[in-house]
Amino acid sequence: MATLPVLEFEDKIAETVEANPVVVIIGETGSGKSTQLSQILHRRGYTRSGIIAVTQPRRVAAVSVSRRVAHELGVTLGEEVGYAIRFEDRTSDKTCIKYLTDGCLLRESLSNPELNQYSVIILDEAHERSLNTDILLGLMKRLIKTRATNLKVLITSATLDGVKVSKFFSGCPILNIPGTLFPVQKLYSRERPTNFLESSLKTALDIHVKEPAGDILIFMTGQDDIDKMVSKLEERVQNLEEGSCMDALVLPLHGSLPPEMQVRVFSQAPPDCRRFIVATNIAETSLTVDGVVYVIDSGYVKQRQYNPSTGMYSLDVVQISKVQADQRAGRAGRTRPGRCYRLYPASVYNEEFLDASIPEIQRSSLAGSVLYLKSLNLPDIDILKFDFLDPPSRESLEDALRQLYLIDAIDENGKITVVGRTMAELPLEPSLSRTLIEANELGCLAQALTVAATLSAEITVHPSRSKNKETKRKRQSKLPDGSGWGDHIQLLQIYESWDQADYDPRWCSDNYLQARSMIFSKNVRKQLSQIIQKIAKGPSDVLSSLRQKKSDHDYKKLRKALCIGYGYQLAERMLHHNGYRTVGYRSQLVQVHPSSVLESDENGQLPDYVLYHELINTSRPFMRNVCSVEMAWVLPILKKLEKLDTNKLSGGSGSSVGCEPIEEKTSCSPKKEADSNQASNLDSKIQAARDRYLARKAKR
DSSP: OOOOHHHHTHHHHHHHHHHOSEEEEEEOTTSOHHHHHHHHHHHTTGGGSSEEEEEESSHHHHHHHHHHHHHHHTOOBTTTEEEEETTEEEOOTTOOEEEEEHHHHHHHHHHOTTOTTEEEEEETTGGGOOHHHHHHHHHHHHHHHHOSSOOEEEEEESSOOHHHHHHHTTSOOEEEEOOOOOOEEEEEOSSOOSOHHHHHHHHHHHHHHHSOSOEEEEEOSSHHHHHHHHHHHHHHHHHSOTTSSOEEEEEEEOTTSOHHHHHHTTSOOOTTEEEEEEEOGGGTTTOOOTTEEEEEEOSEEEEEEEETTTTEEEEEEEEOOHHHHHHHHHGGGSSSOEEEEESSOHHHHHHTSOSSOOOGGGSSOOHHHHHHHHHTOOTTOOGGGOOOSSOOOHHHHHHHHHHHHHTTSBOTTSOBOHHHHHHHHSSSOHHHHHHHHHHHHHTOHHHHHHHHHHHHTTOOOOOOOOSOHHHHHHHHTTSOOGGGSBHHHHHHHHHHHHHHTTTOHHHHHHTTOOHHHHHHHHHHHHHHHHHHTTTOOSOSOTTTTTTSOOOHHHHHHHHHHHHHHTHHHHHHSOOEEETTEEEOTTSOEEEEOTTOOOOOOTTSOOOSOEEEEEEEESSSEEEEEEEEOOHHHHHHHHHHGGGOOHHHHHTSSOTTSOOOOSSOOOOSHHHHHHHHHHHHHHHHHHHHHHHHHHHHHHHO
16 A cells, blocks of 8 residues: 555654644545544554544445455454444444444434543544534534543544634644645636536547546536436447447446445456446545546536525535535546546636535534534533534524424423433434324334334335336336325335335335335334334334234324424424415415325315425425325414524523524514514414314315
8 A cells, every 4th residue: 555645744643632632634635534544543542542433424435434444454344443324333342443424423422422432533524514513513612621531633624724623623733734646637618518417428438438548537416417327328338339449337426325336436447447437526525536537527516405494405406616626626636647627617617616615504404403402401502602613594593493392302491301302312303203202102103113214215206217108107006105195104005015025126126116225214214113112112012013904093193193293394384285286384385296195085175284204496396205184283283383482492591681693683672573473473373274174174
């Protein structure tokens, strides 16, 4: 193995870490920081007093880097070196170097707030500014002041604003480690292509036919684009004249790939063969693929963004930042001088690209993060004033507090409840955690576990690709239809049908379901059932009723549990159907996604009220994974809005003080008047809802 630059600084790193509780290390691409820092500190004896933890924002990186370190140390993965990601833990009592996702470290701190098992915590790839990493930065700042035993914290990155982080940690030292980059020639397009996928395809084939050996890394925006590109590349390469160029191997790389397919990307190409690696932005910094000489950069990335004022997610293809563009280009200079083909003009890079990406904490729903902070039970934490490196908007934090209050995770004074503590122990988003707890009370836990697992695994029902409508209808009719209640019930029925087929992967392919996702949901369900055992009442085997025939009564209990779990969607954005168009409290027009199996009743009427798993804006605003609910379950949730005071929910001292937003001051009196108007409007809405319910009941 070639000597990595970080090893040349081993003594300096060790001296700086020894003298300071927090160190920022800026290591350029190729410096070896992700694999070598943990080994340096291991050699220097830090594992004698605890484990060295190295966090990664991505599951794929946590697995692949730990595998590399175990190989370099000559140990078995899962013993001295291991990893932990959501729903998978490959560590043991011997483990002294542990790679884990930032979310896993947050979850560990719930049971051990001081994280005493660790002597060193390395927050790697901090420049990605994942939501969990930003929360960890705030917690590390507290922990180094309060922990009784010595703790060393290293924040590492390829492009992070080190000065900013240093100031956040009271002027901690910054070490800069150079990389081993060869020169990279950047070639710009004259104009933006109308179709970046086709332009990427043409560029890749031109390189393959005309340029010397060297692998090609192509950046795409998401799994769908990757699948299309892989398919088209394979087809075009096969059609090239035999002997006109070297052989080719086309490999996808994205976060949803199973481990055995991820490993292929890190293996060398066969002799006289060029690899095409088609990847998401995961290949920018999280993973290093040796052998890449040519990079094709579309200039785009797919990004989820949450709008707290509408409660809506959008999945947008947006321009990358200058930092991302430079990281992509740098991937071409790892083994020798390379080229980066930028499918955009230089003027776009200089004038339109942001300097850095917007941190995830400023574009995400924060309900899970706020629940975590509340569960720490620290009396001095005011959520609206928590010390973030880049604070989210007050609106986002208030939105999260309302969500948690309406599903019983916190009380009207902002104190975490018994239910909330249990929710925090489950590795799920708050709505699904709350659903499981309510399902346990109602006696339908086995069914709720299945729904939570399939939603966590993002099971999607793919329609037949047949152009013949009759053939398509017959093929789709094999799958259960949710009994008219909606998509959550259909997911339950699909999983139960697969169970009846003894989990045969062929059953999945016959029904146009991804076997990989279904198997993952089975593993998730098993993990969740083991965790939920701690809080389950009655029989200890929560899986026992999986194959029992379900009645409408069973589905009613499950739908009620889902209603309680999804209380925020119901209370804040109650939806009344008019055909498939809906009108919400916030004057939104939203449509049930066309793939939904939600049906009308015997009178041809769609349900008055539904819950939805996700509200997302693609071609238009859509509700995805929709299920009908009953008025009687909804009214108690609506009534809770009358007591809502976000200052009290935050952990502040109430509405008489703490009326100071993060960015500007406002007086308290308009707030009180607004609250009064809100309560008045709420009463009229509740009454109108009750009238509609009684009118429909009378018709039946």
